[in-house]
Amino acid sequence: MVTEHRADESVGRSVRYHRKQQGLSLEQASELTGLSVSMISKIERGLTSPSVRSLYALSNGLKIPVGTLFSEHGEAPAAEGEDVPSEDEAGLVVRRSARRTLDFGEKRLVKELLTPQPIGSLELLMIVLAPGGSTGDDVFSHDGEEGGVVLSGALELWVDEKRLLLHPGDSFTFKSRRPHRFRNAADEETRVLWINTPPIY
Structure with missing residues (x-):
């Protein structure tokens, strides 16, 4: 099971990745999200657990789905031995x-x-x-x-x-x-x- 600390670090890396992909400084991200520069910096370094409200602010400001912030570089990590839907199930089933x-x-x-x-x-x-x-x-x-x-x-x-x-x-x-x-x-x-x-x- 992923610990809370590791989960915070993962969210932080994802926020930093998407901010830099858009060429935004911390100050610019702060303007877009309404969060302080200090708060965004702490989130990116995994030093604080972002509140649900902060996650929505980051999602809206960076124009990405909230779920994207919980996986590395916007990709859902594949679990070992994951039960992948067949072609017939694609778009219909989530195992x-x-x-x-x-x-x-x-x-x-x-x-x-x-x-x-x-x-x-x-x-x-x-x-x-x-x-x-x-x-x-x-x-x-x-x-x-x-x-x-x-x-x-x-x-x-x-x-x-x-x-x-x-x-x-x-x-x-x-x-x-x-x-x-x-x-x-x-x-x-x-x-x-x-x-x-x-x-x-």
Whole structure:
């Protein structure tokens, strides 16, 4: 399993790679993302875990998908012995062993990307929250719609500051422009099948 420190270093290398590919100085990247030069430098050196909000700021400023920041040079690393879809499955199936994974480190939040590439207008995610895991203090609001179903554990979801407590089998939908955040409300791992449209990652 990749440690949080190594995950931070990987994200940092990816941010530096894409910034330099676009010929941007730290100061220019700061202007585009709204993050301080010091913060971007710390992220690039793997000295801090970027918040979810910082990741979105980097994604928007550098004009790359958020998921790109979690793999070296924008490529999802191939796992040893990876179960690659056959030609007939390409664009239709993502084998469990071949899922791309976004690890948000200290948030104790992992997002497994379930949608085949190239992605269309619908995105499937498996949200995995360890005990104590959450989106933190970040509140999200963006274009689109989203929904999901709790598979295990318990999910505490806030939409417009309205608190919803969801258990296995409970489902939800809302317009993504409504401010939202969530956390694991159980003492065990919580898993949620989540759907976004349009795709975010």
